[in-house]
Amino acid sequence: MATLELINLSKRYGKKVWGAKDVNLIVNDGEFIVLLGPSGCGKTTTLRMIAGLEEVTEGKILIDKQDVTYLEPRKREVSMVFQSYAVWPHMTVYENIAFPLKLRKLPDNEINKVVHEVSQMVKIEEYLNRYPSQLSGGQRQRVALARALAVKPKIFLMDEPLSNLDAKLRVKMRTELKAIHHKTGATTIFVTHDQSEAMSMADRIVVMKDGHIEQVGTPDDVYFNSANVFVAGFIGTPPTNFFEMEIVREKGRLYLKNQFISILLTEELTQILEKYNKSHLIVGIRPENLKITDDKSQAIFSEKILVVEPQGSHQIIAVELGEQIVKIVSPAFPKYNADELVNVTLDYERIMLFDIDTKKRLEMIS
Numbered sequence: 001m002a003t004l005e006l007i008n009l010s011k012r013y014g015k016k017v018w019g020a021k022d023v024n025l026i027v028n029d030g031e032f033i034v035l036l037g038p039s040g041c042g043k044t045t046t047l048r049m050i051a052g053l054e055e056v057t058e059g060k061i062l063i064d065k066q067d068v069t070y071l072e073p074r075k076r077e078v079s080m081v082f083q084s085y086a087v088w089p090h091m092t093v094y095e096n097i098a099f100p101l102k103l104r105k106l107p108d109n110e111i112n113k114v115v116h117e118v119s120q121m122v123k124i125e126e127y128l129n130r131y132p133s134q135l136s137g138g139q140r141q142r143v144a145l146a147r148a149l150a151v152k153p154k155i156f157l158m159d160e161p162l163s164n165l166d167a168k169l170r171v172k173m174r175t176e177l178k179a180i181h182h183k184t185g186a187t188t189i190f191v192t193h194d195q196s197e198a199m200s201m202a203d204r205i206v207v208m209k210d211g212h213i214e215q216v217g218t219p220d221d222v223y224f225n226s227a228n229v230f231v232a233g234f235i236g237t238p239p240t241n242f243f244e245m246e247i248v249r250e251k252g253r254l255y256l257k258n259q260f261i262s263i264l265l266t267e268e269l270t271q272i273l274e275k276y277n278k279s280h281l282i283v284g285i286r287p288e289n290l291k292i293t294d295d296k297s298q299a300i301f302s303e304k305i306l307v308v309e310p311q312g313s314h315q316i317i318a319v320e321l322g323e324q325i326v327k328i329v330s331p332a333f334p335k336y337n338a339d340e341l342v343n344v345t346l347d348y349e350r351i352m353l354f355d356i357d358t359k360k361r362l363e364m365i366s
């Protein structure tokens with residue numbers, strides 16, 4: 001187990017493309033960190049630099065305070081699990097897991113003990129004599145996990161290890177991986193582009209875009225205190241509804257208005273806007289913070305339902321405001337139908353206000 005520190009870590013491919021730019025991160029001992037972001041944002045590049053598989057252009061990597069930036073991969077004491085399993089087809093499960101231990105010249109009885117210990121942990125003990133071709137995708141990925149765990153690395157690196165599995169197994173493996181982490185306490189850096197995977201597993205999430213970090217925080221932080229429009233839009237399903245709105249003063253009260261919506265601001269929100277000297281801003285409202293109400297006087301807009309998407313535990317209701325589809329997450333009951341006219345209000349405590357130009361959260365502007 002170990003700490004990890006990335007200092008201004010950057011990787012340039014060729015002359016112009018920055019795979020990662022000025023990545024700064026401190027990972028605590030035993031933490032489960034998820035690097036999250038859309039395709040091409042630099043997650044894999046960052047992970048591969050930590051592993052020593054990618055040369056660093058600028059910056060430093062410290063493991064347990066020791067500078068490993070130019071240390072060869074095997075001396076860094078990290079283990080990596082890839083999306084594509086990467087288990088050796090000509091070796092049995094037992095031999096696959098034992099291989100890195102043999103390289104380290106561990107005695108046979110010690111190897112045997114570790115192989116059984118880790119294969120039990122990832123639930124593949126009964127397949128130790130099989131070859132990878134005789135296993136399912138999920139079981140093969142467990143072998144890769146067991147092999148990585150066996151060497152008791154200082155840091156565990158995982159690059160989308162669940163993305164080749166079917167949806168149901170992926171969700172099951174999330175829980176198991178989290179339980180394994182709880183047991184081993186190994187410092188882990190896990191890469192994914194799946195925000196719900198990140199939310200369910202991470203101690204802290206590092207949200208990345210275009211090679212740099214947009215926000216680092218706990219799942220609750222990045223969800224409730226999203227630092228900017230990108231993070232608020234990337235985290236959450238269905239995604240946050242965004243509206244460009246004008247700040248309007250009427251009879252001493254502040255309103256946010258656009259062609260379809262009118263929001264009378266609470267005192268708290270008015271205070272936030274006192275420091276803001278622009279006429280327009282971006283409002284973000286998560287679908288579960290919009291609510292259908294019988295009381296028309298509470299409504300921020302009224303509109304006919306476009307479609308209802310039943311989800312069992314809740315329903316997703318879509319309405320069209322001009323060219324924008326707005327989504328509302330509503331409890332399972334009462335049931336709504338397309339074409340029904342609904343009054344929509346919001347949870348004022350959960351509204352998110354962003355600067356029109358910088359796209360940064362206003363509540364966070366000091």
Ligand SMILES: Nc1ncnc2c1ncn2[C@@H]1O[C@H](COP(=O)(O)OP(=O)(O)OP(=O)(O)O)[C@@H](O)[C@H]1O
Pocket residue numbers: 013014017018019020037038039040041042043044045046193
């Ligand atoms: N070997 C390479 N040569 C040139 N550019 C590269 C190379 N590897 C990655 N890149 C570029 O660096 C950027 C970051 O790539 P990276 O693979 O780290 O993204 P990612 O977030 O892991 O994406 P994905 O989720 O699709 O794997 C991208 O713009 C990519 O095109």
